Amino acid sequence: MDFLSENVYIDAGFQHLCESVFVRLCQIVGTSVQVAIRRETRNIEEMVERRVADNFDVIEMENGSIREGFRLEGSDVDIMGWPNNHRVICDMSQSEHYYAENKTLILSDSSESPPGFTLLELLTPTIYRVVKSACVPMNDRLYISSSLYRQQTQSHLFPGSIAHGPCESGEVGGLEYDIARCFACDFWPRSAMTCINRCHSWPDREVVNQIVRNECHFVPIGHPLGLHEHEEWSISFSLAEHKLVHSMNHCQFLTYGLLKIFLKEVIDKQSEETNKLLCSYHMKTVIFWVIQQNAVALWCPQNLLAGFWVCFKLLLKWMYEGVCPNFFIPENNLFLSKVHGSAQRKLFLELQGLYEKGLACLLQSPSIKSYITNVLYNPRLSICTNQDRMISECDHDKEFFNEIHRNISYSPKNLDHNIKYLHTIELMIGEPLTQYQVLMLQRSTADILQNTAFTLHNMYTNTGLNKQMYISDRMSCHMLKLAAKFGCISDMMYIAMFYCKTFRFREALYITEMIKVKLAQPGLMYRKHVDPERYTEAVGGQSWSTKMRQAVAYDIELNAHTCYINELTLEQQSVSHLLNIPLFVLLHFVEFLCNRHIDTTLAQTALENLQVLVHHDQRLYVHDLKRDISWEILGICQQMTGNLQAALYSYQQSITQYPLHKIQNATHMRIQDLHIT
The missing domain is CATH 3.30.460 (Beta Polymerase; domain 2)
Incomplete structure (x- = not known):
C-alpha cells in the first residue's frame, strides 16, 4: 500500500476516497439529521428539568460523547x-x-x-x-x-x-x-x-x-x-x-468521530504499555485547536481525510513536545500527569510509525478499512454523499422516537410538582422550537398528564369526600384519554391501569383488548424492533404525531412517587426513581388482575401467557435489564393464585437477575410472606 503515501493522494482519487469514508462515518456516527435529533431532544429535556428544579434539588446534566451526539x-x-x-x-x-x-x-x-x-x-x-x-x-x-x-x-x-x-x-x-x-x-x-x-x-x-x-x-x-x-x-x-x-459543521463532527474511532481501533491497539494513555478528550482538544487555527482550508466531504491528517499531525507534534494545551486554559498541560517519560517516548514512536504509513494507517481500523479498499480496487465506484438518501424513513423515525423515549424520565413528587411541570411546558410551547423539540414537548405533556391523573386520584382515595372523589375521577380519566390521543400505543396502558385501580375491570379489559389489536399490527415499532417495509406501508409519509399514535410502543415507566397498581406498592417503595416494566408483561398482569374478579379461566390464561413470556422470551419483549421486575410480577400473580412453590421460584429468579430496580428488599419480604419452610 505504498501508493497511499501522503504525496500522491490527490492523483490517486483523494476526493473519491474522502467521500467513501464520509459515507461510512455517516453510517457509524450518524447523518446531520440524526445528530440533530439526539442533541435537540436531550436539550429540551434538560431545559424542562432546569426550569422545574427547586432550590434544594440536585441538578443533573448528561455529559460526554452521548450528549455531543455520538452513539458509537x-x-x-x-x-x-x-x-x-x-x-x-x-x-x-x-x-x-x-x-x-x-x-x-x-x-x-x-x-x-x-x-x-x-x-x-x-x-x-x-x-x-x-x-x-x-x-x-x-x-x-x-x-x-x-x-x-x-x-x-x-x-x-x-x-x-x-x-x-x-x-x-x-x-x-x-x-x-x-x-x-x-x-x-x-x-x-x-x-x-x-x-x-x-x-x-x-x-x-x-x-x-x-x-x-x-x-x-x-x-x-x-x-x-x-x-x-x-x-x-x-x-x-x-x-x-x-x-x-x-x-461544528457535520464534516468537522465526523472528523472528530474518526479521531475517536482511530484512537480506539488503531492507537490503543499498538501496545499494552501505551494502551489508554490517550483518551477521547485529547482528540476533542486536537480538533478544537485545528478548527480555530484555520489549519484546514475547507471542511467538506471531499476533503475529510485532509482534516483528519492535519489533526493527526498536531497530535504527533504534541506527543513529541509532551504538551497538550487545554483549549480553554492553554497553560494547563493535559499530558502532564499521565503522558510522560518512557511511556510518552514509546507512544510517540508508535504514532510516528503510523504517520509514516500515510493514510494507509487507517487500514488498521476494522470500521473503515473496507471503505478504503473498495475505492482503491474500484476507482470508478459511484458514491452518493447526499445524507437524505443514506437513511430510510423507518430508520429516521426509529432514531427519533427512541431518542424521545430515552430522554423522558420525569419523576414529579406531588401534585404541585406536576402542575409546575405542566406550566413550564406550556410556557416553552410559545418559544422558538425545532420540529423535534415540539414533538418532544408533546410526548412530555402526555407523560406528565398521566402522572397527574394518578396523583390526583390517590389524593382523594378513602377521604370519604364523594363529590371531590367524583370530580377528581372525571379529571383523571380526561387527562389519561387526552394523553393517549397524542401519545403512543403503550400510553393506553395507563387508562387500563387506572380502570383496574378504580375497580372498573370490564372497562380495563376493553382497553387491553384494544391495545392487543394495535400491538398485533405488522407495522408496529416496539422499542427498536420493527419491520421497515411493513412500517412504511402502514404509516409512511404521515405526520410524526400520527405515526407515534398508531404504530409506536414502548415499555412502561412508573414514577416511584405515585401509586399506579396497588399490588406493586412494595416494589415502588423500593425504587428511588422509576419502575420500568416491559409492556407485554404489564399487559398480561393487568389482564390477570381484572379477570380474577370476572372470569377465573381467563385469569389463568393471562397467567399462563405471562409465564411463557417471562420464562422463554429471547429479549424481544423482555429486556435483560428488566427481568428482575418481570420475574417479580410473575411471582406476585402465582402467589395470588395460591401456587406458593411457583411463586417462590419466581421470586428467587428475580433476586438472581441484574438488580436494575433494586427491589431485592421487596422480594425478600414477599418470600417471607409465603411462609414456606
Missing part, C-alpha cells in the same frame, strides 16, 4: 450532578448576585494551584452533611476537600461501581457510566479569558457569548503535582465544550 459502540454515559443551592464565585464582588438565605456560597481560590485547578473555600453555612464532612481547615479558613467530597458522595448506584478519577464509574447492561458530583459556577473564570479573546474565526461571536453566559463546573479531582492534590478541584468546561461541538 462502547460510548459511555457521563452525568454531572450538583446541588442547586450551592454556587461557586470567582471573587467576593460576585456574592452580591445571590441571597445568602437560599444559596451557599463557595469561593474559588486558584492562587496556589496549577492552571485549571483551584481550592474551594466555604464562605457561608451549608445544610448538607456531605459538604460539611468534606471540609478541612487551612490557613484559618474552611476548604472543601475534593478527595473527601468524592468519598462522601459515592452512591454505589449499581453493583460493582468504583471510584475512577473524579467520578463514580460502573457498567449496566454493557453500558459504562461515569457520575461526577460537582459544584456549579455562574461566572466564566478569569483564567479562561484568553480563550474568549482569541475566538476570531471560530466559534462565531454568538456562540462565544453563549459560552460566557453559561456556567462552568468544579469537579472533585486535584492535580497530582499540585501543592494540595487532595483538596484541589478541577475546572470543567463541559457546557462550553457542548457549545463548541454543536457549532
Whole structure:
C-alpha cells in the first residue's frame, strides 16, 4: 500500500476516497439529521428539568460523547450532578448576585494551584452533611476537600461501581457510566479569558457569548503535582465544550468521530504499555485547536481525510513536545500527569510509525478499512454523499422516537410538582422550537398528564369526600384519554391501569383488548424492533404525531412517587426513581388482575401467557435489564393464585437477575410472606 503515501493522494482519487469514508462515518456516527435529533431532544429535556428544579434539588446534566451526539459502540454515559443551592464565585464582588438565605456560597481560590485547578473555600453555612464532612481547615479558613467530597458522595448506584478519577464509574447492561458530583459556577473564570479573546474565526461571536453566559463546573479531582492534590478541584468546561461541538459543521463532527474511532481501533491497539494513555478528550482538544487555527482550508466531504491528517499531525507534534494545551486554559498541560517519560517516548514512536504509513494507517481500523479498499480496487465506484438518501424513513423515525423515549424520565413528587411541570411546558410551547423539540414537548405533556391523573386520584382515595372523589375521577380519566390521543400505543396502558385501580375491570379489559389489536399490527415499532417495509406501508409519509399514535410502543415507566397498581406498592417503595416494566408483561398482569374478579379461566390464561413470556422470551419483549421486575410480577400473580412453590421460584429468579430496580428488599419480604419452610 505504498501508493497511499501522503504525496500522491490527490492523483490517486483523494476526493473519491474522502467521500467513501464520509459515507461510512455517516453510517457509524450518524447523518446531520440524526445528530440533530439526539442533541435537540436531550436539550429540551434538560431545559424542562432546569426550569422545574427547586432550590434544594440536585441538578443533573448528561455529559460526554452521548450528549455531543455520538452513539458509537462502547460510548459511555457521563452525568454531572450538583446541588442547586450551592454556587461557586470567582471573587467576593460576585456574592452580591445571590441571597445568602437560599444559596451557599463557595469561593474559588486558584492562587496556589496549577492552571485549571483551584481550592474551594466555604464562605457561608451549608445544610448538607456531605459538604460539611468534606471540609478541612487551612490557613484559618474552611476548604472543601475534593478527595473527601468524592468519598462522601459515592452512591454505589449499581453493583460493582468504583471510584475512577473524579467520578463514580460502573457498567449496566454493557453500558459504562461515569457520575461526577460537582459544584456549579455562574461566572466564566478569569483564567479562561484568553480563550474568549482569541475566538476570531471560530466559534462565531454568538456562540462565544453563549459560552460566557453559561456556567462552568468544579469537579472533585486535584492535580497530582499540585501543592494540595487532595483538596484541589478541577475546572470543567463541559457546557462550553457542548457549545463548541454543536457549532461544528457535520464534516468537522465526523472528523472528530474518526479521531475517536482511530484512537480506539488503531492507537490503543499498538501496545499494552501505551494502551489508554490517550483518551477521547485529547482528540476533542486536537480538533478544537485545528478548527480555530484555520489549519484546514475547507471542511467538506471531499476533503475529510485532509482534516483528519492535519489533526493527526498536531497530535504527533504534541506527543513529541509532551504538551497538550487545554483549549480553554492553554497553560494547563493535559499530558502532564499521565503522558510522560518512557511511556510518552514509546507512544510517540508508535504514532510516528503510523504517520509514516500515510493514510494507509487507517487500514488498521476494522470500521473503515473496507471503505478504503473498495475505492482503491474500484476507482470508478459511484458514491452518493447526499445524507437524505443514506437513511430510510423507518430508520429516521426509529432514531427519533427512541431518542424521545430515552430522554423522558420525569419523576414529579406531588401534585404541585406536576402542575409546575405542566406550566413550564406550556410556557416553552410559545418559544422558538425545532420540529423535534415540539414533538418532544408533546410526548412530555402526555407523560406528565398521566402522572397527574394518578396523583390526583390517590389524593382523594378513602377521604370519604364523594363529590371531590367524583370530580377528581372525571379529571383523571380526561387527562389519561387526552394523553393517549397524542401519545403512543403503550400510553393506553395507563387508562387500563387506572380502570383496574378504580375497580372498573370490564372497562380495563376493553382497553387491553384494544391495545392487543394495535400491538398485533405488522407495522408496529416496539422499542427498536420493527419491520421497515411493513412500517412504511402502514404509516409512511404521515405526520410524526400520527405515526407515534398508531404504530409506536414502548415499555412502561412508573414514577416511584405515585401509586399506579396497588399490588406493586412494595416494589415502588423500593425504587428511588422509576419502575420500568416491559409492556407485554404489564399487559398480561393487568389482564390477570381484572379477570380474577370476572372470569377465573381467563385469569389463568393471562397467567399462563405471562409465564411463557417471562420464562422463554429471547429479549424481544423482555429486556435483560428488566427481568428482575418481570420475574417479580410473575411471582406476585402465582402467589395470588395460591401456587406458593411457583411463586417462590419466581421470586428467587428475580433476586438472581441484574438488580436494575433494586427491589431485592421487596422480594425478600414477599418470600417471607409465603411462609414456606
